[in-house]
Amino acid sequence: MIEAANRLQTVEEYYFSKKLREVSLLIASGKPIINLGIGSPDLQPPQRVVEAIKEGLLDPSAHKYQSYQGLPELREAITGFYKTHFSVSLSSSTEVLPLMGSKEGIMHISMAYLNEGDAVLIPNPGYPTYQSVTKLVGATPVFYELDEANNWLPDFNALEQLDLSKVKLMWVNYPHMPTGAKSNTHLFEKLVAFGKRHNILIVNDNPYSFILNDDPKSILSVAGAKDVCLELNSLSKTFNMAGWRVGMVVGDSKHINNILKVKSNMDSGMFYGIQKGAIEALKCSEMWFVTLNSVYARRRDLVWQLADALNCTYDKNAMGLFVWAKLPGDLKAEAYIDSVLKNNHIFITPGTIFGSKGEGYIRFSLCASNEVLEEAIKRIK
Ligand SMILES: Cc1ncc(COP(=O)(O)O)c(C=O)c1O
Numbered sequence: 001m002i003e004a005a006n007r008l009q010t011v012e013e014y015y016f017s018k019k020l021r022e023v024s025l026l027i028a029s030g031k032p033i034i035n036l037g038i039g040s041p042d043l044q045p046p047q048r049v050v051e052a053i054k055e056g057l058l059d060p061s062a063h064k065y066q067s068y069q070g071l072p073e074l075r076e077a078i079t080g081f082y083k084t085h086f087s088v089s090l091s092s093s094t095e096v097l098p099l100m101g102s103k104e105g106i107m108h109i110s111m112a113y114l115n116e117g118d119a120v121l122i123p124n125p126g127y128p129t130y131q132s133v134t135k136l137v138g139a140t141p142v143f144y145e146l147d148e149a150n151n152w153l154p155d156f157n158a159l160e161q162l163d164l165s166k167v168k169l170m171w172v173n174y175p176h177m178p179t180g181a182k183s184n185t186h187l188f189e190k191l192v193a194f195g196k197r198h199n200i201l202i203v204n205d206n207p208y209s210f211i212l213n214d215d216p217k218s219i220l221s222v223a224g225a226k227d228v229c230l231e232l233n234s235l236s237k238t239f240n241m242a243g244w245r246v247g248m249v250v251g252d253s254k255h256i257n258n259i260l261k262v263k264s265n266m267d268s269g270m271f272y273g274i275q276k277g278a279i280e281a282l283k284c285s286e287m288w289f290v291t292l293n294s295v296y297a298r299r300r301d302l303v304w305q306l307a308d309a310l311n312c313t314y315d316k317n318a319m320g321l322f323v324w325a326k327l328p329g330d331l332k333a334e335a336y337i338d339s340v341l342k343n344n345h346i347f348i349t350p351g352t353i354f355g356s357k358g359e360g361y362i363r364f365s366l367c368a369s370n371e372v373l374e375e376a377i378k379r380i381k
Helices: 006-010 015-028 047-057 072-086 102-113 128-136 156-161 185-198 253-263 272-282 286-309 333-344 370-380
Strands: 034-036 096-099 119-124 140-145 167-172 201-205 229-234 247-251 322-326 346-350 361-365
Touching: 006 128, 034 361, 034 370, 047 272, 072 096, 072 247, 072 272, 096 102, 096 253, 102 128, 102 167, 102 201, 102 229, 102 247, 102 253, 119 128, 128 140, 140 156, 156 185, 167 185, 185 201, 185 229, 247 253, 286 322, 286 361, 286 370, 333 346, 333 361, 333 370, 346 370
Parallel strands: 034 346, 119 140, 119 167, 167 201, 201 229
Antiparallel strands: 096 247, 229 247, 322 361, 346 361
């Protein structure tokens, strides 16, 4: 018997990987399942992105190994994007590293900074990968609780009372998934000060800035942030390119170099055509964002109607690719979504997969067409 490594005992198969198998079986057995679970954009990327990858395929250098740091034009497009949208200045040669998605960056950063026994601050509720990667590298998750009463923002008094002596890294994710809580400059200033005070690397995971948000922000816009902060960003949601696997980490060159040490030992560069497409995406004008958000705004209206039909409550000021809704009474999230799946053939994500603070909440994805959402409403009504 060849045993798997001990580290595998610290994690479970990803919830969606398991649950979507169950959903697929239901579909295969003829059930008309509506999937409002996962945030995989169903809309198309900008047309010029598709043209760029097609042209890229014909370039004689397309099939070679690519630079570990990405094409210089891609790094310049990333710095241009940060300047245009966040007013953040970055050096394209030293402060930017393209990644194959921001999920991958969570592993790279953890491998670059965490030793066994280090502690990591992780939001509850929050993206499950922060916790699983922390465990995979032998570090210890320390959860900081987010609460609806505090608009899902960190409670700094509670943070200060934690034993921070072993904490090396803190994951933050504003705009926040799953709750849709917004980022704000004051919050980012407090996080930077917290990181400096305790010598903690603060990483803002920022893939939802451009979805239903009229004021995108970067933590790096705070003065002095580069000393203790990194930011992850992604083309997955902003440009409907989740399957392309393009993201980035930006920050001070000393951090970027540490991450590059890990990354250059793990992959051998991003496919040329994908980089060419990503460059075009990053150069999109304001029109792209306006058009994209008009589609999501209509869908969100419909999801609100669906949530109303289910007697849930939600925050109309929240943003991002999901609607985070509170179940009526003290209903339990997993039992509830199982019953909606069984009785109405609609799959919704239970809040508990994001941590114990997600109990009593469910998350609807906006990655479904108006027609599908109208059908879902009909089924509930
Ligand atoms: C909070 C958060 N971070 C990171 C990711 C990963 O995105 P990417 O496609 O860039 O790997 C997701 C994807 O759902 C997410 O919700």
